[in-house]
Amino acid sequence: MVFESLAEKLQDALGKLKGKGKVSEKDVDAAMREVRLALLEADVNFKVVKNFIKKVKERAIGSEVMKSLTPGQQVIKIVNEELTSLMGKEEEKIIFASTPPTVILMSGLQGAGKTTTSGKLANNLKKQNKRPLLVACDVYRPAAVKQLEVVGEKVGVPVFTMGTKVNPVDIAKASVEHAKKHGNDVVIIDTAGRLHIDEDLMNEIENIYKAVNPNEILLVLDAMTGQDAVNVAETFDGKLSITGVVLTKLDGDARGGAALSIRAVTDKPIKFVGMGEKLDELETFHPDRMASRILGMGDVLSFIEKAQENIDTDKAMELEKKLRTAQFTFDDFLEQLDQMKNLGPLDELLAMMPGMNSKALKGLDVSDKDIGRIEAIIKSMTKKERQTPEIIDSSRRKRIAIGSGTSAPEVNKLLKQFKETKKMMKKFGSMEKSMKKKGKFGLPFF
Template sequence: MFDNLQDRLDGIFKKLRRQAKLNENNVKDALREVRLALLEADVNYKVVKDFIEQVNQRAVGTEVLRSLTPGQQMIKIVHEELIALMGSSHQRLNFGSQPPTVIMMVGLQGSGKTTTCGKLAHSLITDRKRPIMVAADVYRPAADEQLRTIGRSLNVEVFSPGTHLSPVIISQKALNHAQMHGFDPVILDTAGRLHVDEQLMEELVQIKKMVTPTEILFVADAMTGQDAVNVAQKFDELLDLSGIILTKMDGDARGGAALSIRAVTGKPIKFIGVGEKFDLLEPFHPDRMASRILGMGDVLTLIEKAETAIDKEKAQELARKIKKQEFSLKDFQDQLRQIKKMGPLDQIFNMIPGMSKMNVGKELEDSEGELKKIDAIINSMTMRERESIDIINLSRKKRIARGSATSVQEVNRLLKQFVQMRKMMKRFTSGNKPMNLGMFR
């Protein structure tokens, strides 16, 4: 997401950086290009107009025109205004003073609302909460079964008394059940709407009156751009939303919803969905998103992902093994799997400052495939082979190749690369040159 916008802005700012001095005319020309880039990204017209006026007001003052580095100052202003546009700071979920907290999920059909309920439950479990999900959608076929399947995969209880009851009654019974059994929070998966339907919207109003939710989160598909913003506005007028979750932010959407929805509704984006897996729901940080849009990376999110994915005890054990030169293929496989837990390689890559400007899409695709192949080869080995590669003769290599759907040459290449890596680790622990794991790309 934001790739096209990022490329356009990068080109505009490169021109500005080449100029020793800026004047009102070239600032005006640059802002005209920024305006077009934002409109092409499907950002709301009024939001773009206000944004450009705000940047222009700051840019034509002494802050930029008399600066020693005018191009950098211009980027700084755009960065700060993007942060302000998207909400200035991260907004956490609110929890009521009296448990259980009720989180009501609303939105149109197809926005990924039911899956997002599961992602939110997973996130809350990580924060040591005890959530319960409620199947309050009695209209979409098998909606309750979908939620129960998600609940089983996450080991989260799902309250689903059946589609014969009204969503209002189901929500009330779920709240009573949560109070009796100590669940907190209660996540209500309400029925998605194909459009803003008066009868079904009134039902949401009745649910709100019955259970008094602390949070009413509008789940919007980021791929729908301005439509998501318009619908969010209508939901907000009726329900007074407390926040927004944008899904499918890993897709090729232009980004207009993310840049417009906060300014239009006045309600904060609290989470973004960046993949299909349940652990790919990220808290939304406006400053980090602005940095990504401008190609500055997102080191803080990268660190947080690493801290979540990498087991500290395993890391310490790995350090011990490397020092004693006991690092095996099994250890190597464990490290690859921990890296994969952090998310798709392209997302991780784009969080590293400057890397998003490098055209490495094909290389990353190749790297993903290579990691899967390495995993399959190691899986086809016996435990003894993984611990001691010296015993792997030609006969064993043929068996491993058959088991992993690869060739003997590919098995040989992995073993050769692994031997080279161990030699480099030996030098590294001896205080010589650092390791270069790029050979496995």
């Protein structure tokens, strides 16, 4: 889970204040010591931690807390606000040129995931009705051009290339002219990964910058490199005046040092975060939502956005009707599993729910294998069995278990859960009908 270790420690430290009717300066000091240690262990920059603790303490021992009816919760509110401020207060979007094309220069170290991120960004912009063009300016890494072409094909975005013998500065200039002629309103230039100590390559990207005058210079950083990511950002910013950062592999970063330090140290916003390897797993970075998730307060807005993007509304309405009238079958259930898989890992979805803190999620282990097992059981049923599971007797159960590579008790468990769910939904349906007859509000299922 994102920031798992940091989230757990912060929630523990602040949880001790939550129930207190009265909070003393001593209580605040004790909690801040734990918060300070948690942030340092998460590889957050030392100066950033020092300033953060100072700001929180100044506000926490002031009148807004001491005179509050719920001082413990007030302290948590202050930590949430300061954590949000630390990461940038509000989301920062791509700045589009008033006259197309908008030129986005992608920069970063070798291995940070620039080429894949370029494809993800193109995919993201395509969903916003833009017509992006990917540009292959990495002429050094073997098969880099081919990799970008493959990525471009997968997301349905054209790739501009002039091979590996042409100077990257000339490729970049030619790509902008190509975009103007062919109606591409965004140009995403994928440059060669470089070591920030490599003067030749740093000079080359500086020359590309001067040649195309980009609207955005995005630095792609591996979130798992922690403190070093901040140092890299400072170096690149000195050369290029970067406009924003894309943090990759944030889904694998249990600490969170880079995400919490970059804005404060470089004064550059995190614009996007990579949350997985798939080409649709690039998200706009929302500091307020991330702070809420770290403190176990949930992120309902991101959950709703995911659902709107990945769930078929007509199918959802049809399903709601079936649930209300208890006509829900295993075929419907199978369809729901498919839609759920599009939303991402279950533990990440649950982490967006308020009150689902890191400890509550720690024992949860619902993998793709578990969902695959359920799918295998349902797919081993006949059409008639899926429509009317009541006909499944012991011999049918045995056949389904063999066909799905599971056991009879596992088949029994699924059948029992399905029966209980239908019974419960039938009760809700009849309750809602009686409420409507009495002129009361219906139940908000979806």
